[in-house]
Amino acid sequence: MKFFVDTADTEEIRELADTGLLDGVTTNPSLVAKTGRDFFTVIQEICSLIDGPVSAEVAATDFKTMLEEGKKLAGLADNVAVKVPLTMAGLKTCAELSRAGTQVNVTLCFSAAQAILAAKAGAAFVSPFVGRLDDIGQAGMDLIGDIVQIYDNYADLKTEVLVASIRNPTHIVEAALLGADVCTIPPQVLKQLVSHPLTDKGLAAFLADWEKSGQSILG
Numbered sequence: 001m002k003f004f005v006d007t008a009d010t011e012e013i014r015e016l017a018d019t020g021l022l023d024g025v026t027t028n029p030s031l032v033a034k035t036g037r038d039f040f041t042v043i044q045e046i047c048s049l050i051d052g053p054v055s056a057e058v059a060a061t062d063f064k065t066m067l068e069e070g071k072k073l074a075g076l077a078d079n080v081a082v083k084v085p086l087t088m089a090g091l092k093t094c095a096e097l098s099r100a101g102t103q104v105n106v107t108l109c110f111s112a113a114q115a116i117l118a119a120k121a122g123a124a125f126v127s128p129f130v131g132r133l134d135d136i137g138q139a140g141m142d143l144i145g146d147i148v149q150i151y152d153n154y155a156d157l158k159t160e161v162l163v164a165s166i167r168n169p170t171h172i173v174e175a176a177l178l179g180a181d182v183c184t185i186p187p188q189v190l191k192q193l194v195s196h197p198l199t200d201k202g203l204a205a206f207l208a209d210w211e212k213s214g215q216s217i218l219g
């Protein structure tokens with residue numbers, strides 16, 4: 001399973017990229033606005049930090065402007081994945097950009113029917129938002145299972161299931177059990193993944209015993 005980080009904060013991305021665990025980045029207009037920085041500068045900086053896909057989202061809602069924005073974003077760097085909303089205009093833009101060889105991430109997916117359309121439009125990624133479904137009392141992970149199963153039924157569908165709106169490490173484990181292709185993870189959740197109290201306790205005990213032995217590995 002690939003790990004993307006869900007942030008537009010270049011300092012956080014730099015730190016996480018150094019771990020060697022990152023395969024890509026997703027941003028959205030809210031995450032970019034939170035940085036207070038220029039959108040194009042941010043995307044170009046992120047693209048220089050990461051080799052994998054970096055999602056940059058259009059802001060228009062009509063096809064013509066969305067397509068124009070998508071082309072502009074795709075021109076920023078080779079690894080930009082243009083992000084479009086799951087609307088008819090977004091799907092049309094996705095089909096057009098995908099035909100021209102641009103990677104497209106169709107975002108704000110909340111149903112299996114929508115995910116089928118994203119795949120039909122040639123999306124490189126579809127982003128179902130599990131946390132936001134959980135928030136309204138629906139099981140977000142059930143949607144991931146449905147989409148993975150549907151896509152598996154058709155060998156010609158190449159769209160990757162990118163699990164978005166992740167809130168906790170359990171979401172990632174469940175997505176992996178279901179065979180999702182990618183998780184886009186907020187930095188704080190990525191850091192939570194590594195933690196376990198028994199790891200900390202075990203390490204403290206090993207180090208204390210090693211100290212008592214009086215030995216040193218490097219001499």
Ligand code: E4P
Nearest residue numbers: 006026027028132164165166
């Ligand atoms: C996905 O690409 C989105 O940026 C993101 O996962 C949205 O998550 P949220 O529901 O926590 O805002």
